Amino acid sequence: MKVIRWLILLLVVLIIAGVVTALIWLFTNEREQHIYEFSKDFKFGAASASYQIEGGWNADGKTPNIWDTLVHTRPELIKDQSNADVGADSYHFYKEDVKALKNAGLEVYRFSISWARIVNETNVINQAGIDYYNNLIDELIKEDIEPLVTMYHWDLPQYIEDLGGFQDPILVEHFKFYANVLFKSFGDRVKRWITFNEPWIFCIDGYSSATKPPLIESPGFGEYLCGHHMLQAHAAAYKLYNDDYREQQTGEIGICLFSNFFYPDSGVSPEVAEKTQQFQLGWFTHPIFSSEGNYPKIMIDEIKDKTVDQPLSRLPIMDDEMKNSLIGAADFLALNYYTSRLVAPMTEVHGERSWQSDVGVDFIIDEKWEKAKSWWLYNVPQGLHDLLKWIKAEYNNPTVLITENGYSDDGQLDDDDRINYIKAHLAAIHRAIHQDRCKVVAYTVWSIIDNFEWMEGFTEKFGIHAVNLTSPNKERIAKKSVSFFKDLTDQRQMIF
Template sequence: MDLALITVAFVLSLGTSSFAYNYTFPEGFLFGTATSAYQVEGAWIEGGKGENIWDRLTHERPDLILDQSNGDVACDSYHKYKEDVAMCVELGVQFYRFSISWPRIYPHGFSYNLNKEGLLYYSKLVDELLANGIIPVATIYHWDIPQALQDLGGWTNPLVVNHFVEYARVLFDNLGDRIKYWITINEPSQICQEGYGNMDKAPALNLSGIADYLCGHNLLKAHAAVYHLYNDTYRESQNGTVGFTINGVWYEGNSTYDDDAAERMMQMYFGWWAHPIFSSQGDYPPVMKTFVARKSAAQGYRRSRLPEFTPEEIEYIKGTADFMGLNFYTARKAKGAEYDGLEVSYSNDHQVESWIDRDWPMTIAPWFGINPLGFRKHLNWIKERYNSPDIYITENGYPDAGEIDDFDRIDYYREHLKAMLDAIYEDNVNVRGYTAWSLMDNFEWMFGYAHRFGLYYVDLTDPQRPRTPKRSALYYKEIVRTRQLTYEKLK
């Protein structure tokens, strides 16, 4: 097909709305890409780093990982960070989102014996980014709590709040002069629900309905404490911003009854984290408090298994984010489920059955169906319920087996960026930036290296871990360069 026909097809596919703004990105809109420490750094016992929960899980329970791999070497970014920055330069992105490894700073999590070598690594990474005109966006916690703290209960132990604050303090003291965008915590649902409530993430405790709620309660307080630390001590001199990133899944029903269940699921999955921070009322969503309390009473508990915030804590947590980070990948259908049993679990509390609509395109990942319209609907849901906050898309991406000619990933990016622009221009949603997940193929948690999200292919059979741009990298580079969506296939 020649370019003229492609252009015509592109215009027709956009519909009438496209003529209003021609799918050009707003002035000041930021493009970036991202990784996280455990997924790319490797060097698991180098440079004074301590053991984290993923080190422990992958070494003692490799059977839980799809390909029985681990992050011991991963992409070797600890030694190859300059190559990573060079890839960001090649893409032309404005920012790079990375995470800092807690046990690389404090090997056991406690605020003594600061590991200066680990701190120096991040300082060099930040300097390299800034020297190349790229904004560093740092996530303070992306799932790798020190194992020594986990041995004491991890996020279920209230003392973790103090440890997290002291960890954040040393980052602000040493890196805050150069980092202006901070994210306290990435995806609390995956940390608490999947790591403490079931076995989909480390530490794989499988204590749903109890440990996940304890984890969440302490995590929200830890986030708020770090926000206040920055606001009270560092903001005036460092002039940065502090946000909080939540994973979004759009839940959608088919009838009035199903819509009620879908809304309840949105509140108990996303609102669990957003409501205490971003709503004007604060606290957990009322429907979540009601359903957990009712089920707890039926099970014979004297009080709800969902911990209760004091009035002072509600006020302390409320409003503690300068922006909302949204990670979005997929959507699910939902309907009410009448669970009669007394099993103690998160699913028994919310009373919702959800599934992927098999009419949606599927990916290599069993949890991942493609629904770009769900992305737009989720953005509108946030706008309507949380007074239109500033939103940064902090992750959005597509898994495959590592294809270089990854045209399906290109389709995924295109359609989701289109949906996001519709939300910006037609629905007035305040989306300020977009992050493609991820910069390169890396350790994809319980799926190991079998599922790959990278813009760059990493040859894991080669000790040098060479990186090769995929078709999607060329496509994303062109979007960033032109600041406009294109359907032209790259040669």
């Protein structure tokens, strides 16, 4: 009997210990969660890009762009050999996209306009293209959704590329003409414009490494010419708006830039990470958002030092007129952030000349970072917080809109990993706003629907809605993340 009593006593002790442990675990984990509140002035939305969702590649007067040319002439370069000739077909189903935005409770739609749908090779305006975007903008406004419009999201008209594209200064006048058509046609309703999306990517991949169209391989030269002419075109569009439209239309213009945040690898000097930040984001922010203008000094010096066998630096020189035209030539910074990298001094030469060899670093992944479906995408929310602090300190706290941030997977409707990624990055934004007083005013998730992901085709999914690509009606199917956004926008808070 004594043994039995001892066994019963031991069992009771174990049960009590288990209950106490469970209560401690629950209490501890509850204490680790926080409520993040967002004011009604902070806007939530979703983003897309014309080539990735519209389809209608040759419909109603649209001419080919460089992506049309790539997928039709070199389909083997696309991972699944797909194309976006039809895809989600937003050219015919744009109202379904607006419904998807509304169902998620979103307040802003960042979309891009297809240049090749608006203007042809003889600079004749395509009225069918104007009508399409008028209908989309009007549908958004009817549903109280703000249109945030990108003028250029990687789909250069092929006829302009044939003239030299971003490597030729002729681009500037063509873009100014196109921008004028957009301001005149849509500026009465569009109050936020973005000139260019992610020049760091389209200049390096398109005109240096030849890994995206127009497949120009000119490392160490092409990317810098592309960036230089892009900046001139941006300044021309900004001046045009100031001179002819701002007073009447009362809108704003910014530029959309991609950036990682860079941390020094173990034992590496912080100066190496800072140099990399200047070469990536500073390449385009310093001419516009700094008080002195021009390219970052470290970028000018490093490239000049590595061009000793040439009479001129491979980085084009800004004259005073160009510098002055760019200083202050943005009302906000549209920032695309997905992930971060560790950096260390380069251990081997990556080609004789290139952007990366000019920076002189290798990029390293921290093994603790969670990986998404995309080979390049790791979940590093602290990087967004640190990047926002860097921008504030470097450029006197400009207004920032987070215009892309998202998570790729295989397309599952129960997309909990995506929700956790978004929550972590929204928490980072919240800390940047409330702890560091960074002026971040909006967040548009990438993307409103699953779409053609460039060289990856349809093999990875970023949307908060799936699309039934095999159906003639291309139904938009809500994922679990839609409910997350609906609750967030209804309650203006989240728990994470």
